Amino acid sequence: xxxxxxxxxxxxxxxxxxxxxxxxxxxxxxxxxxxxxxxxxxxxxxxxxxxxxxxxxxxxxxxxxxxxxxxxxxxxxxxxxxxxxxxxxxxxxxxxxxxxxxxxxxxxxxxxxxxxxxxxxxxxxxxxxxxxxxxxxxxxxxxxxxxxxxxxxxxxxxxxxxxxxxxxxxxxxxxxxxxxxxxxxxxxxxxxxxxxxxxxxxxxxxxxxxxxxxxxxxxxxxxxxxxxxxxxxxxxxxxxxxxxxxxxxxxxxxxxxxxxxxxxxxxxxxxxxxxxxxxxxxxxxxxxxxxxxxxxxxxxxxxxxxxxxxxxxxxxxxxxxxx
Numbered sequence: 001x002x003x004x005x006x007x008x009x010x011x012x013x014x015x016x017x018x019x020x021x022x023x024x025x026x027x028x029x030x031x032x033x034x035x036x037x038x039x040x041x042x043x044x045x046x047x048x049x050x051x052x053x054x055x056x057x058x059x060x061x062x063x064x065x066x067x068x069x070x071x072x073x074x075x076x077x078x079x080x081x082x083x084x085x086x087x088x089x090x091x092x093x094x095x096x097x098x099x100x101x102x103x104x105x106x107x108x109x110x111x112x113x114x115x116x117x118x119x120x121x122x123x124x125x126x127x128x129x130x131x132x133x134x135x136x137x138x139x140x141x142x143x144x145x146x147x148x149x150x151x152x153x154x155x156x157x158x159x160x161x162x163x164x165x166x167x168x169x170x171x172x173x174x175x176x177x178x179x180x181x182x183x184x185x186x187x188x189x190x191x192x193x194x195x196x197x198x199x200x201x202x203x204x205x206x207x208x209x210x211x212x213x214x215x216x217x218x219x220x221x222x223x224x225x226x227x228x229x230x231x232x233x234x235x236x237x238x239x240x241x242x243x244x245x246x247x248x249x250x251x252x253x254x255x256x257x258x259x260x261x262x263x264x265x266x267x268x269x270x271x272x273x274x275x276x277x278x279x280x281x282x283x284x285x286x287x288x289x290x291x292x293x294x295x296x297x298x299x300x301x302x303x304x305x306x307x308x309x310x311x312x313x314x315x316x317x318x319x320x321x322x323x
Contacts, residue, residue, distance in 0.1 A: 001073075001074050001077035001078055001081060001173075002069065002070040002071075002074055002173060003067045003068070003069050003070065003074070003116065003172060003173060003174070003194055004067075004068045004069060004070045004194065005067070005068055005194055005195055005200065006065070006066075006067055006151070006153060006154060006194070006200040006201060007048060007051065007066040007067055007068045007117070007120070007151075008048070008050055008051045008052060008053060008065075008066040008151070009051075009052055009053070009062070009064070009065050009066065009154060009214075009217045010053040010054075010055060010062075010063035010064050010066070010097075011052065011053070011054055011055070011060070011061075011062060011063065011214075011217070011262075011264050011310075012054075012055045012056070012057035012059065012060060012061045012062075012063050012313055013054050013055070013056065013057065013060050013260075013261075013262035013264070014057065014058065014059060014060050014262045014263070015261055015262050016037075016038075016039065016054060016055075016056040018261040018262065019039075019054055019260055019261050019262045020034075020039045020054060022237075022238070022239070022260050022261050023039075023041055023052070023054070023260065024041070024144070024145070025144060025145060025237070026145050026146075026233055026234065026237045026238075026239060027145050027146065027147075027148070027219070027260075027266070028043075028044075028142050028144050028145020028146050028147035028148065029041040029042060029043055029052065029145070029148075030042055030043070030044060030139070030142065032049055032050050032099070032123060033049070033050070033098045033099065036056075037055060037056045038053060038054060038055045038056065038098075039053070039054045040052075040053055040098055040099065041053070041054065042123060042151075043147070043148045043149060043150050043151055043219055043220075044137070044138070044139055044140075044141055044142050044147055044148075044149065045137060045138060045149045045150050046123065046138070046150050046151055047122055047123060047138055048068075048099075048120045048121070048122065048123065049098070049099030049100065049120055049121040049122070049123055050098075050099060051150075051151035052151070052217065053097065057313075059311075060262040060263040060264060060310050061310055061311050061312060061313040061314075062112075062113065062213075062214035062310055062311070062312050062313060063113065063313045063315075064105060064113040064114060064115045065112065065113065065114050065115065065154050065156075065201075066100075066103070066114075066115045066116075066117060067114065067115070067116050067117075067172075068116075068117055068118065068120060069116050069117070069118050071118070072118045072119075074116075074118070075102070075104055075116055075117070075118050078104060078116055079091075079104050081171070082104075082106055082171075085171065087106050087107075087171075088106065088107075089104055089105065089106045090104075090105050090106075091103070091104060091105070092105060092115070094119065099120060099121040100117050100119060100120050100121070101117060101118060101119025101120070102117070102119070103115045103116065103117045104116040104117070108164060108167060108168065108212075109163065109164065109167050110156075110158035110159065110160065110163070110164045110203075110211065110212045111158075111211055111212035111312055112156050112158070112164075112212045112312070113312060113313065123138045123139075124138070125138060125139040125140075145233070146221065146226060146227075146229055146230035146233055146268070147221075148219035148220055148221045148268055149219075149220050149221065149222055150219065150220050151217075151218075151219055151220075152197070152218045152219055152220040152269065153197065153199055153200050153201060153202065153218045154200070154201045154202070154214075154216075154217060154218070155201070155202040155203075155204060155214075155215040155216045155217075155218065155267070156201065156202070156203055156204070156212065156213065156214055156215055156309075157203070157204050157205070157206035157212065157213040157214075157215050157309040158203050158204075158205070158206060158211070158212055159205070159206055159209055159210075159211055160187075161179075161186075161187040161188065161189060161190055161203050161204065161205050162186070162187035162190070164190075164203045165179070165187070165190035165192060165203055168192055168201070168203070169192065173194070174192040174193065174194055174200065174201065175192060175193055175194065175280065176190060176191075176192050176282040177191045177192060177193055177198060177199055177275060177280065177282060177283070178190075178191050178198075178250055178251075178282055178283035178284075178285065179191070179282055179283075179284060179285065180250070180285040180286075180290050180293055180294075181284060181285065181286055181287065182287050182290075183286075183287035186205075187205070188204070188205050188290065189202060189203065189204045189205065190202065190203050190282075191250065191251070193275065196274045196275055196276055197272075197274065197275075198250075198251040198252075198253070198272050198273050198274070198275060199251070202215075204306075206307070206309065207306045207307050208307045208308075212312050213308075213309025213310060213311060213312070214264065214265075214309055214310045214312075215265060215309045216257065216264075216265040216266060216267045217264065217265075217266055217267070218266070218267040218268070218269060219266070219267070219268050220268070220269060220270065221268050221269070221270045222270060223270055224245075224254050224270055224271070226270065227245055227254055227256055227268060227269070227270055228245065230256060230268055231244075231245065231256060234258055238261070239258050239259070239260075240258055240259040241256065241257070241258045242257040242258055242259060242265065242302060242304060242305060243255075243256075243257045243299070243301060243302055243305055244256035244257055244299075246294075246295035246297055246299050247295060247296050247297050248269075248272075248293065248294060248295065248296070249285075249289075249292040249293045249294070249295070249296035250283075250285060250293040250294075251272045251273055252271055252272050252273050253269040253270065253271050253272030254269060254270050254271055255267055255268075255269040256268050256269070257305065263310060264310050265308070265309070265310070
């Protein structure tokens with residue numbers, strides 16, 4: 001029973017057309033499928049069918065975060081495990097989400113909606129003009145937008161960071177990598193991963209006290225100059241930069257946070273440490289070193305970064321309550 005990697009997010013958006021234009025024309029993601037209510041997107045070297053699903057709605061909310069399991073058996077094993085520990089789950093049928101087989105959906109204790117899946121279509125480019133000469137590239141490098149290479153990670157908000165981190169580690173097997181502890185001894189943030197990345201998911205304290213929220217969905221660009229180019233493109237084409245460029249001392253990554261037209265926060269980042277040690281122990285950052293952890297170059301996070309996140313879709317919380 002094991003999860004392989006973080007896969008995709010489903011974000012409901014208030015303005016589907018505006019968000020689609022932004023993600024394709026400015027960010028440089030590619031459409032793998034769409035209809036009048038949804039758009040499936042991926043970065044140019046994402047090998048799966050999609051890493052971002054936009055769905056049309058009256059408000060901008062997080063619908064779910066998707067994780068691919070290690071093998072087909074793990075899906076049913078997790079279903080039995082969650083039943084044993086009292087976590088309500090629901091199944092989605094194969095094809096309900098295009099390109100994907102059946103999915104197991106549930107909420108974490110803080111209320112973050114998750115989905116586990118095994119079957120997912122591999123992306124195969126059909127347009128002769130976009131087929132790469134390099135077999136390791138699912139398609140050619142795009143000529144539009146700042147074109148991140150791949151999806152990288154999720155970041156969510158919770159009132160009790162430590163409790164959420166411990167549950168993710170204990171029940172989903174996501175390893176705890178590093179954390180920030182306040183002068184009151186309470187956990188401010190934790191970063192966790194299944195892979196060699198510094199984190200596949202982070203949990204930050206919601207200073208507004210409003211519970212679970214999506215903080216951001218993140219993509220990886222190859223170099224700092226690509227990130228700086230993205231800054232210029234965002235300014236010229238209606239993007240709203242919130243914070244950055246800066247450099248997280250915790251991971252060593254260079255970051256940029258901005259908002260898409262429907263209000264979801266997106267991050268692009270580059271560089272950052274990789275973790276290979278099997279006996280890794282979580283690294284503690286204290287209140288005294290916290291500011292360097294968030295930006296070792298000296299800038300301070302804006303208030304919105306600590307208090308704003310997009311809400312959770314009501315249908316996911318209602319489904320969890322009734323299951």
